[in-house]
Amino acid sequence: MLPSLVQAGFELTVILLPQPSKCREHRLAPPHPARDSERRILQEPGSWEFLRLIPPKWNGGKRGFRDLSGVVTPEGNRRKRRTLLQFLSDHFCDMEFLRENVLQKQMQKVSLENRSFTIIQDKYGRDIAGACFILQHGGSVKFRDREWIRSDEYRRFSAEVLKFQAVPVEAIDASGCAINYHGLDNLLPLKKLQCLSLQRCPHVDDWCLSRLYLLADSLQELSLAGCPQISERGLACLHHLSNLRRLDISDLPGVEYPGLTQILVEEMLPNCEVVGTDWTQEGPEEQPQDPASPIHAKPAARDLGDPCGVS
Amino acid sequence: MVLLDWDGKVSEFKKKIQSIMPGEPSNLMCDTKHLPPEHSDVVIVGGGVVGLSVAFWLKKLEKRQGAIRVLVVERDHTYSKASTGLSVGGIRQQFSLPQNVQLSLFSVDFLRNINEYLAVVDGPPLDLQFNPLGYLLLASEKGAAVLETNVKMQRQEGAKISLMSPEQLQKKFPWINTEGVALASYGLENEGWFDPWSLLQGLRRKVQSMGVLFCEGEVTRFITSSNSMRNSDGEEVNLKRIHEVHVKMDNSLEYQPVECAIVVNAAGAWSGQLAELAGIGKGPPGTLEGTKLPVEPRKRFVYLWHCPQGPGLETPLVTDTSGVYFRREGLSNNYVGGRSPTEEEEPDPADLEVDHDFFQNKVWPHLAQRVPAFEALKVHSAWAGYYDYNTFDQNGVVGPHPLVVNMYFASGFSGHGLQHAPGVGRAVAEVLLGGCFQTIDMTPFLFSRFYLEEKVLEQNII
Numbered sequence: 001m002l003p004s005l006v007q008a009g010f011e012l013t014v015i016l017l018p019q020p021s022k023c024r025e026h027r028l029a030p031p032h033p034a035r036d037s038e039r040r041i042l043q044e045p046g047s048w049e050f051l052r053l054i055p056p057k058w059n060g061g062k063r064g065f066r067d068l069s070g071v072v073t074p075e076g077n078r079r080k081r082r083t084l085l086q087f088l089s090d091h092f093c094d095m096e097f098l099r100e101n102v103l104q105k106q107m108q109k110v111s112l113e114n115r116s117f118t119i120i121q122d123k124y125g126r127d128i129a130g131a132c133f134i135l136q137h138g139g140s141v142k143f144r145d146r147e148w149i150r151s152d153e154y155r156r157f158s159a160e161v162l163k164f165q166a167v168p169v170e171a172i173d174a175s176g177c178a179i180n181y182h183g184l185d186n187l188l189p190l191k192k193l194q195c196l197s198l199q200r201c202p203h204v205d206d207w208c209l210s211r212l213y214l215l216a217d218s219l220q221e222l223s224l225a226g227c228p229q230i231s232e233r234g235l236a237c238l239h240h241l242s243n244l245r246r247l248d249i250s251d252l253p254g255v256e257y258p259g260l261t262q263i264l265v266e267e268m269l270p271n272c273e274v275v276g277t278d279w280t281q282e283g284p285e286e287q288p289q290d291p292a293s294p295i296h297a298k299p300a301a302r303d304l305g306d307p308c309g310v311s
Numbered sequence: 312m313v314l315l316d317w318d319g320k321v322s323e324f325k326k327k328i329q330s331i332m333p334g335e336p337s338n339l340m341c342d343t344k345h346l347p348p349e350h351s352d353v354v355i356v357g358g359g360v361v362g363l364s365v366a367f368w369l370k371k372l373e374k375r376q377g378a379i380r381v382l383v384v385e386r387d388h389t390y391s392k393a394s395t396g397l398s399v400g401g402i403r404q405q406f407s408l409p410q411n412v413q414l415s416l417f418s419v420d421f422l423r424n425i426n427e428y429l430a431v432v433d434g435p436p437l438d439l440q441f442n443p444l445g446y447l448l449l450a451s452e453k454g455a456a457v458l459e460t461n462v463k464m465q466r467q468e469g470a471k472i473s474l475m476s477p478e479q480l481q482k483k484f485p486w487i488n489t490e491g492v493a494l495a496s497y498g499l500e501n502e503g504w505f506d507p508w509s510l511l512q513g514l515r516r517k518v519q520s521m522g523v524l525f526c527e528g529e530v531t532r533f534i535t536s537s538n539s540m541r542n543s544d545g546e547e548v549n550l551k552r553i554h555e556v557h558v559k560m561d562n563s564l565e566y567q568p569v570e571c572a573i574v575v576n577a578a579g580a581w582s583g584q585l586a587e588l589a590g591i592g593k594g595p596p597g598t599l600e601g602t603k604l605p606v607e608p609r610k611r612f613v614y615l616w617h618c619p620q621g622p623g624l625e626t627p628l629v630t631d632t633s634g635v636y637f638r639r640e641g642l643s644n645n646y647v648g649g650r651s652p653t654e655e656e657e658p659d660p661a662d663l664e665v666d667h668d669f670f671q672n673k674v675w676p677h678l679a680q681r682v683p684a685f686e687a688l689k690v691h692s693a694w695a696g697y698y699d700y701n702t703f704d705q706n707g708v709v710g711p712h713p714l715v716v717n718m719y720f721a722s723g724f725s726g727h728g729l730q731h732a733p734g735v736g737r738a739v740a741e742v743l744l745g746g747c748f749q750t751i752d753m754t755p756f757l758f759s760r761f762y763l764e765e766k767v768l769e770q771n772i773i
Contacts, residue, residue, distance in 0.1 A: 086433050099432045107427050181423065207423050210443035210500055232624075232642060233442040239625035240499075260642055264624040 005092035114183030168192035206234030213240035347526035358385025362577035364736025397696030404470035414734035421733035445498035580608030582722035
């Protein structure tokens with residue numbers, strides 16, 4: 001077990017105060033050894049314990065066996081610059097615990113925000129629950145034959161939403177919202193949804209796309225532009241969306257070969273207009289054309305997006 | 312915090328003083344860095360995905376942090392023959408046994424939330440490269456009824472599987488030749504394939520950060536003690552307990568006896584050999600003592616080919632009526648696939664050499680029949696791996712042995728060990744720590760079924 005930072009700090013202050021010689025005896029090793037020298041000292045259990053005449057107050061001596069797999073541990077041989085926080089959490093157990101906790105809390109925060117609105121669902125129906133969910137996240141909703149409803153910068157929205165009980169939700173703009181896999185539970189029951197925009201959503205990934213088949217009957221427009229976690233593996237599951245007419249897959253940093261991916265997606269969804277990579281990056285002649293029939297653009301893209309072997 | 316083991320320290324100190332005395336062999340300067348520790352609560356034999364999953368769940372479910380010392384013994388740290396790295400990496404819920412479906416559902420949940428389970432401070436997030444494209448199982452007239460019953464059961468457990476008629480199949484996947492297909496089942500969600508190597512590395516990293524010890528060595532011996540008791544029928548039963556595990560280091564005769572409380576057999580294809588070392592199966596045939604662990608290595612080939620006019624991006628992992636399977640690999644019209652041989656065609660598992668004639672004669676004809684575009688294909692490479700094949704009923708063995716009371720099994724999955732590893736790891740940790748299975752009831756998978764001759768047959772083996 002790693003020593004505790006708090007305890008080490010306490011002992012440092014104890015050292016600085018005048019002490020009888022007995023306490024100084026077990027400070028034979030420096031209190032904050034560099035990682036390698038610590039390992040050298042501590043991995044010779046025989047010599048360490050032999051030198052120690054009284055048991056040390058901070059139990060720094062038990063790191064030895066963790067480093068047995070020196071050959072395989074990637075950290076053992078890396079010489080990269082470490083930040084202070086990393087150094088502290090490698091050497092002290094309470095810093096490690098604190099940082100692990102902070103990490104867990106960050107992850108829990110996202111899941112908390114994506115809870116299902118079951119009470120509203122039971123009382124007002126699924127469409128309204130879905131609308132409230134999106135508005136709460138800062139998106140906008142459009143009911144059939146009505147105007148777009150948005151929430152303000154404090155994520156508040158008017159209660160008139162609750163009046164649209166029999167009106168289905170037609171379009172949702174969830175750009176930039178922190179929706180994740182579980183949050184989609186609120187959107188998937190909207191059986192008349194025609195337009196969905198998930199642009200720049202940071203937590204929408206391939207798993208989320210694999211759930212969109214439930215909207216296959218009604219969905220006609222889908223935008224996934226700018227989502228950092230989507231890759232071509234998630235785009236492949238969009239083949240269920242047979243009624244899709246417009247798909248925006250531009251600016252996806254997770255897609256390794258955007259040109260090739262766009263061609264494959266177009267082949268997969270023949271009735272759909274796929275808006276993807278900006279063809280002007282390759283040559284000057286593509287821009288004014290309708291991206292749905294890029295007759296001139298395709299050969300250029302094929303040259304560039306050449307199969308590069310098994311990915 | 313570790314309590315001060317004062318008595319232990321005093322005795323070690325006395326040993327050291329004794330060794331300095333003239334006439335005694337000096338073992339002051341012994342270098343034991345490379346050896347495993349002398350004591351460990353749990354020794355897991357086998358560091359593949361199942362063994363690491365057991366280690367992970369043991370550390371996760373322990374009541375107090377640092378309560379259990381776990382040692383993972385793996386004899387090959389390059390994993391050159393381990394089934395994990397050589398696997399095709401598929402995960403499906405389309406099984407015929409409810410427990411297998413539940414295991415898969417839990418495992419898919421684990422994989423989806425892998426960055427919450429295996430998060431390490433300062434470590435980069437894991438990318439499993441999961442392709443959520445589903446499995447497509449084709450059935451002929453003979454197998455259609457069984458397929459339908461299975462799908463009904465899978466749906467009851469919560470899997471999202473759809474049944475398709477040949478017409479629907481032709482419409483959805485025009486590149487299939489539906490001749491001979493009576494019914495097809497298609498996984499809509501939570502099925503697909505992923506990169507098993509990144510799962511293994513992620514588990515390894517997390518498990519090391521949780522304090523599990525690793526050792527590169529081979530288990531060569533168990534030191535056991537036995538105790539004779541009478542059961543309720545008055546018969547004498549010999550219960551055995553493993554006290555020490557001898558771990559031999561690589562390329563040397565040096566070994567370390569590790570004193571342990573529990574041994575977990577997660578040795579994959581070699582679990583049968585390990586069980587024999589512990590004396591399982593040494594007895595008159597027909598008795599519980601004489602029942603061996605029926606897990607043996609079976610070699611399976613996987614071929615990678617290129618077909619320029621092949622099926623597109625939406626191709627699921629297709630399993631044909633003949634047993635041939637294939638899936639897309641990457642974006643360049645490459646495909647990976649193979650077939651399980653029949654009992655007569657079983658290749659010799661002594662090495663991992665690939666038999667290319669098997670592809671020519673047994674795989675390609677069926678592939679070309681099912682997908683006409685595959686008539687023109689070119690094999691680029693191939694590899695072979697082992698299934699830890701359970702010759703009794705092709706399902707895993709999980710849980711303690713009735714006679715060798717502190718050996719727990721987690722092997723014999725016959726080709727679906729990777730996809731069940733998270734669920735199995737949790738089940739073994741539960742039964743080890745708590746005495747019984749808590750979340751998924753794996754009692755049909757216990758060892759005793761081999762003696763009682765109760766088969767839990769898994770029909771959907773690919």
